Amino acid sequence: MQLLTQTATSNYALKELSEDDASTVIGKFFQRGAEMESGVDQPSARRASHLHQWLLAATLTARVTYSQPQWDFFRASMYPAVIVGVVSGPRRLSLQAARRMALGVLSDTEKRLWKERASEARFLVSFWDHENR
Amino acid sequence: MIYETVAADRPIRQGDIFRHVPRVDMSLTSLPVVEDDGTREENWQTIELNSEVTAVLSVKSVTGIVITQNCDAQRGEYICLAQVDPFLAVLGEEKQPRNPDKWQSLIIRQAKTNFRLFYLPADETVGFSEPMVADFRIILRVSHIDLENFTDKRVGALDRVAGEHFRESIAHFFRRYAYNEWYSLTKEQFEAYSRRCEEPLEPFPWQK
Numbered sequence: 001m002q003l004l005t006q007t008a009t010s011n012y013a014l015k016e017l018s019e020d021d022a023s024t025v026i027g028k029f030f031q032r033g034a035e036m037e038s039g040v041d042q043p044s045a046r047r048a049s050h051l052h053q054w055l056l057a058a059t060l061t062a063r064v065t066y067s068q069p070q071w072d073f074f075r076a077s078m079y080p081a082v083i084v085g086v087v088s089g090p091r092r093l094s095l096q097a098a099r100r101m102a103l104g105v106l107s108d109t110e111k112r113l114w115k116e117r118a119s120e121a122r123f124l125v126s127f128w129d130h131e132n133r
Numbered sequence: 134m135i136y137e138t139v140a141a142d143r144p145i146r147q148g149d150i151f152r153h154v155p156r157v158d159m160s161l162t163s164l165p166v167v168e169d170d171g172t173r174e175e176n177w178q179t180i181e182l183n184s185e186v187t188a189v190l191s192v193k194s195v196t197g198i199v200i201t202q203n204c205d206a207q208r209g210e211y212i213c214l215a216q217v218d219p220f221l222a223v224l225g226e227e228k229q230p231r232n233p234d235k236w237q238s239l240i241i242r243q244a245k246t247n248f249r250l251f252y253l254p255a256d257e258t259v260g261f262s263e264p265m266v267a268d269f270r271i272i273l274r275v276s277h278i279d280l281e282n283f284t285d286k287r288v289g290a291l292d293r294v295a296g297e298h299f300r301e302s303i304a305h306f307f308r309r310y311a312y313n314e315w316y317s318l319t320k321e322q323f324e325a326y327s328r329r330c331e332e333p334l335e336p337f338p339w340q341k
Binding site: 090091092093094095097098099101102103105106109110113114117118119120121122123124125126127 | 158159160163165166167171172173174175179189190191193222223224225242243246247249250268271329330331
């Protein structure tokens with residue numbers, strides 16, 4: 001089980017998010033949505049975009065938040081993802097760092113999820129392909 | 134094709150397809166907890182048992198299909214949905230099958246081997262511009278009341294035939310037991326099987 005075991009580190013805040021990462025993707029997603037809603041009117045698209053960014057920030061920092069941990073993903077029977085976290089004491093964060101950390105979790109989860117699903121699908125059909133050759 | 138449109142006031146049922154469902158991701162080892170005096174990074178293990186915390190979490194908008202059975206969907210506090218994603222992307226296939234024969238081969242092969250996925254053909258009436266799959270290993274939990282107020286995001290539902298296949302697929306997936314399928318192989322068969330796996334396997338004593 002070692003080859004496909006993935007390790008997640010805990011310090012998302014220290015990661016530099018690239019152009020392809022979640023924050024950028026989500027930012028573009030909201031901007032695109034705003035532009036679509038407002039047609040070709042660019043100034044209003046920008047205003048709507050700012051509104052969406054404020055809404056996103058408010059959502060991410062809302063005091064009332066509920067969540068459902070994706071337990072099943074972390075203990076997937078066939079390709080387990082082992083979380084190796086460094087247990088450290090509480091560390092103060094700015095809201096910006098907290099947001100970056102949350103988006104880093106999303107980005108990493110997405111990457112692991114797509115990789116794991118494709119890998120499992122290939123493994124399962126390999127027996128079928130072998131039998132039908 | 135295998136979908137039907139749904140009146141806005143129809144109760145939520147298994148097989149209903151919703152767009153824009155929130156999926157929350159979090160890390161237990163690195164959780165940004167918000168308190169009166171600011172935000173700090175916590176490890177879930179260090180947070181007191183049975184306590185409640187407020188945290189900054191990422192939320193992604195995804196498409197989902199209701200897996201909760203109809204009675205529970207009417208009475209339960211929560212409704213569960215399986216995340217829906219593009220079929221080829223989930224399989225890691227970069228190219229489309231070239232013809233209908235290759236398509237059917239890929240679809241049937243997956244249906245027979247990969248029980249976590251339920252195939253959903255393309256149909257613009259439900260907004261699927263390409264074939265999709267429901268993934269039973271990615272479950273989204275949403276408040277019943279919230280989802281009831283969200284029926285404008287219900288783009289359709291599985292029809293009767295597809296619904297029957299869907300419920301059987303869900304039942305089959307969740308009633309499986311984990312077992313090592315190589316237990317009955319001889320030493321030589323196990324070695325051949327092991328070569329095909331991408332991961333190291335532990336032989337049973339009689340296979341060593």
